Amino acid sequence: MSVTDLPIVAMLRNRMQWQQTRQKVLAENVANADTPGFRARELKAPRFQLDGSVAAASLPGIGLERTSGVHLAGSGQAAPSEERTGTRFEMMPSGNAVSLEDEMLKAADNQSDYQLASLLYRKSLQTLRTAVGR
Template sequence: MAVTDLPILGMLRTRMQWHQARQKVIAENVANADLPGFKPRDLVAPRFDRATGAVSGQGGVGMAATEAGHIVPAGAEAPVGETRRAKGFEVRPSGNGVNLEEEMMKAGDNQADYQLAASLYQKSLDALKIAVGKR
């Protein structure tokens, strides 16, 4: 087993690749901001259900709300009156739904999250080097 095959490093690599792909989609949204009828797109974030890197839908550990103030687990019914609607996007008369301010906010958040994942990846490799005695 190679050092780079560790589950935590695999999850961080997957996360960084997702951020790269998302940055491309956001850039396409901005580039097509004036194209009539264009609908903005976004990528669904990968979810890891277990510490070993299992992607959602392949099993994992269940969650339960043990107190009324806790967040409702995925797949469970939310208490009545606590559901929230996703904020809709505005559509111009040309049919274009790209909001440049929202896209720029997404791009900034995406960049910060990518830098965090890259930093964690580098720190994990550094910790492994220290443990092996190469540093």
Template sequence: MAVTDLPLLAMLRSRMQWQQARQTLIAENVANADMPGFRPRDLTALRFDPATGKPAASGTLALTQAGHMAPAGAAGPGADPRKTKSFEVRPSGNAVNLEEEMMKAGDNQSDYQLAASMYQKSLDTLKIAIGKR
């Protein structure tokens, strides 16, 4: 078993991948802020199965055997884009609220930095435990 296969590290890695995918969608929302008829998208919240520590299925297809093909459009753990509820829709049909998207981007960035910091501290703790530091 590799050190990076520990459940805590796997959960942090999944969380960071989810946040990278979410940042991509937020950037797409901002980039299409002037496109007529564009609706902003976001990812469903990432949840972990308490028993296994792996991302819980969110009603999407799952790989049950290594030989199976990944579902189309799967961009990482929890990558289930959904339309967001927005109160402001311009006459052109665009529903992107730049202030809201910038708040999401800032929150997402701070959450990513927290997960990355926890990942690094966990690795440092493991190094201390095995005497490599």
């Protein structure tokens, strides 16, 4: 079994690949901000199975598991967050629905998420190296 086959490493690798693709989509949205009739696009976030592979859309994602009685029980629901499903501004006369402010906020969020995933990936590999004595 390869190190990259471990579930946590596979999930982090898949997450970083998704974030790279999302960054490209967000950059295309910004680049086409002046294109008449252009609508901003977004990628659907991946959902992972316990083995680290990407789950199909109809399958549930990773849930919380209480492995010990001394652990705090989680509710299984994410913390409330600001939804940016649509633009906060009116559509331009050209029919363009791209808000540069929203796209730049999404790009900044995506960049910080990618940095976190890459840090976790690197630390996971360092921990594995330490465990095998390197």
